Structure formats: structure tokens, C-alpha cells
Amino acid sequence: MAITGTVDTTGKANAKHSGARAPRATNDTAAIGASGGKAPRTARGEKTLRKILTAALEEFGERGFSEASIVSITSRAEVALGTFYTYFDSKEALFQALVRDMSAQVRDHVAPELSGEGDGLERERRALAAFLRFAAEHKHVYRIIDEAEFVDPEGFRSHYETTASRIAARLGDAASRGELRQDESPLAHEVIAWALMGANVFLGLRFAVWGHSDADEVAAITNRLVRDGLGAR
Amino acid sequence: MAITGTVDTTGKANAKHSGARAPRATNDTAAIGASGGKAPRTARGEKTLRKILTAALEEFGERGFSEASIVSITSRAEVALGTFYTYFDSKEALFQALVRDMSAQVRDHVAPELSGEGDGLERERRALAAFLRFAAEHKHVYRIIDEAEFVDPEGFRSHYETTASRIAARLGDAASRGELRQDESPLAHEVIAWALMGANVFLGLRFAVWGHSDADEVAAITNRLVRDGLGAR
């Protein structure tokens, strides 16, 4: 069951008896808690942690990192101030946990569009549309990842580097299937991946977070640009 | 004479006797001080303000807004703590002033490439290369504009909205000259402008701020993408 529609902390996924777990999804609450010996060991604890995470997402999303306060977060979560420190070592640690989680959320939300019908570029079009819809519905996520540049640089960098790598890999696949024109330079795929990613992020900011344009229309225009370029004839 | 190679506070530009001034550049120190009655009225004051701005650029650039402290800024500038409040109402006001200035710096640095030889897309290529070189040399500027999203949202938004508008206008011009394929939708130019801007920003982050790739090579790859697209044949 997802928290506030965003923090996905499916309790059962990590229950004592569960055998298999998703390969690399870190959706369980236990994994979200501070890396120290801070993971909840009880159903009650897990519920509390989940409340704190939900509250934190709202608080950081609305007020930003430095304006946000632990008092306000615990108050939103309806737990005592001290309870916070049962699960996290510091305000920063909480933020980092949230960044990791948000990064996974974005990936998981967009991933389904990347398999299925159409050539590589068509799938990128659908992925962008999905991303824009996700951004419009979860503006908090956007703000948190952006602010990670200053609060959790490691997390920020890692989010974008892995995202870019995935895009580059998909481009490589599409190219090997002959769906793309050939790129000579070894730099090319990486440069293009970062260019596409940057475009997507800014489109999300402008047309999903700040304004509300039709995701499919924006994605279509962008895809035409990516596929055919702007050059005459 | 530019401060630290970035904050351009050419004193003489605003001297009492100067007649003409650049149309819309806000390069003079007087204009940078807090809007209140805080502008320096003396050569000595102007020098002090300049020292504070230089120090602030370094401090914010290295430590980020919340880590940065007025004590540290005034100490870098070698002035007393209280002197700061002769020129700015608050830490935020200082940051805002810096954001406005950095925004102008970026524009002024890239602008020259946007006139001159070549078609519209070729000029955009040169502009991107210039931007990448500027970003590599002034990483502080990057960080400050990025952090403005949280510290000075107005300034942030205004920076990117005006930048996007300029790009869109240039696209319109190029299209009217027949250099671009025609776009039907009224949304198209704005969407494309934001996509290009986002691409440029992320390329700057990755290949100028984080890494040091050859600006011309990165710009060339990107330009090929923008001109011809990725689609096969």
C-alpha cells in the first residue's frame, strides 16, 4: 500500500515469511529507514515510520529542506518529536532516504512504458508522457530531487547518472536494431542521453509542475524534435 | 573590471558623468545593492560592496545557501560583520541580488554568439559551446542559479522564463527565414525552447561542471541531434 500515493512502502514485501523479493526495487519500509540499527522491528514501528515518511514528503515538498522542521514533520505525522530519532539519525538522513525512494519511484513509474510496442523512439515518447503525468501528480517528488543537489549531492548525482546510463543503454539497443542513425563518436551516446534527460526534466518543470499542459501533446512535439530534428528538409 | 571574473561591477559605467549606458545590462554595483536606500554613495562604499559580492559568490558557490554564513562572507571580504547590513537587508536579499546578476552574466556571455555568421541552428551551436565554456569557468554561477529554485523562486523562474522566451523568439525568426521545418501547433515553439534549454543546462552540469569535456565536441553532437534528429534515414 502506497503512502500518499508516492512513498511506496509495501509492508508485506519484507515480511518475515516472504521468500522472494523484487530484484532491485527498494520499496520496503525497512530498507528506507536509516542504515544504522534504526529499522523498525515491529508492525507498530513500521506504521510509525511510514507516517513519518509521508509527513516528511509533504513537509519537504511544501517548504523545502531548510524551512522544513522536524517538529512540523512529527506533528503532521502525529507522533512525538523524539520518535523521529528512533528511525533517523538526522534531518539529512531522512532527506537522503526520501531521495533514494523518490528516485526509485520515478524509475518504477516510467519503466512500464519502456517495453512493449513501437520502436525505441516511440517508447521514449510514451515514457516522457508518463513522466510528465507523474510529475504533475507528484510535484513534491520533483522538488525533493531538485533540492537533493544541495542537501544530498551523492543521491542527486547518482539519480541522474543512473538515469542517463539507462537512456544511453536504450539508445545503444535501438541503434543496434537499426532504428537510429549511426553515431561515430564514443561520447555521442552519453551526450545525447544527458541532452534528452535534461529536456525531459525541464519539460516536466514547465509543463507539469508549473503549468498543466497535455502530457501527450508535449511528448509528441518533443518526440518529433528528437526523431526528425528542426532542420529544414 | 570584473570581480573574480564573474560579478561584473564596472564602477565607471554608472559614474555621475556617464551619459549613455548599456540598454538593459545591470552591471553597475549601484543597481546590485538592495533596492532600499542601501546603494553606496561613495567610492569607498562601492569598493566594499564589491568585496562583499565577490566573497558572497564564493561562499554561496562553495557551501550553498544555508551552509553559508554572513560571518564567513564578511570575513572573506575582510570587513566587519555589521558592514554587511549597510548594503543588504538580509542574507536572502544578498542571494537575490546575486541571482539577478548571475542571470545577466550568463546572458551577456552567450549573447555575442547569437549574432554573426551561420544559420539559426549554427548560431545555437556556438551559443551552447560558449555556455559550456562559461559554465566550466564559473561553476559557482551554476550552483547559485540552481539553488535559486529554493531560495529565490521568483528569480529562478524569471531567469528560465526569459531565457526560454529568447530561445523561442530565435526559433521563430529562424523559421520565418525558412531555416527550420514548419511547426503547426502553437505550443510547439515553447515546448522546443524548453527542451533545448533543459538539454543545455544538463549538458553544462555533466560536461562542464562535473566533468571537463571539449565544449565544441559536446556542442557539435548536440547540434547534430537538434538539426537532424536521431531517427534512421
Add this chain to the structure above:
DNA sequence: ATGAAAGTTGAACCGACTTTCAACTTGGTT
């Protein structure tokens, strides 16, 4: 049923930072 482990509570501590201000210095003008 019971005891130990896990979780909860919130008052108080603590350090850090912004901002103020009244005394002092500087330098240009008359």
C-alpha cells in the same frame, strides 16, 4: 501471565546564526 525488547514521549539543552546598534573612523567640502 510476564518480563524484556521495542517503541514513545516532550521538556530541556545546546550551539549556531542572523540581526541590531551605539560608538567610532574616514574623507571630502567649505
Add this chain to the structure above:
DNA sequence: AACCAAGTTGAAAGTCGGTTCAACTTTCAT
């Protein structure tokens, strides 16, 4: 030479919020 507006100084006030902790409650395995 003396005046005064502009600028400078730094100690201290004031605020604010993160973090700690010892007492208390709940849960759950035995």
C-alpha cells in the same frame, strides 16, 4: 581646520530548531 555625511566596527541580543534522554507505555515471545 572643522564639520558632517557616509561608512565601519564587533559585542551582544535574540531567535530558532535540531538533538538528547530518562521515564513511561506497548508489544510479543515464551
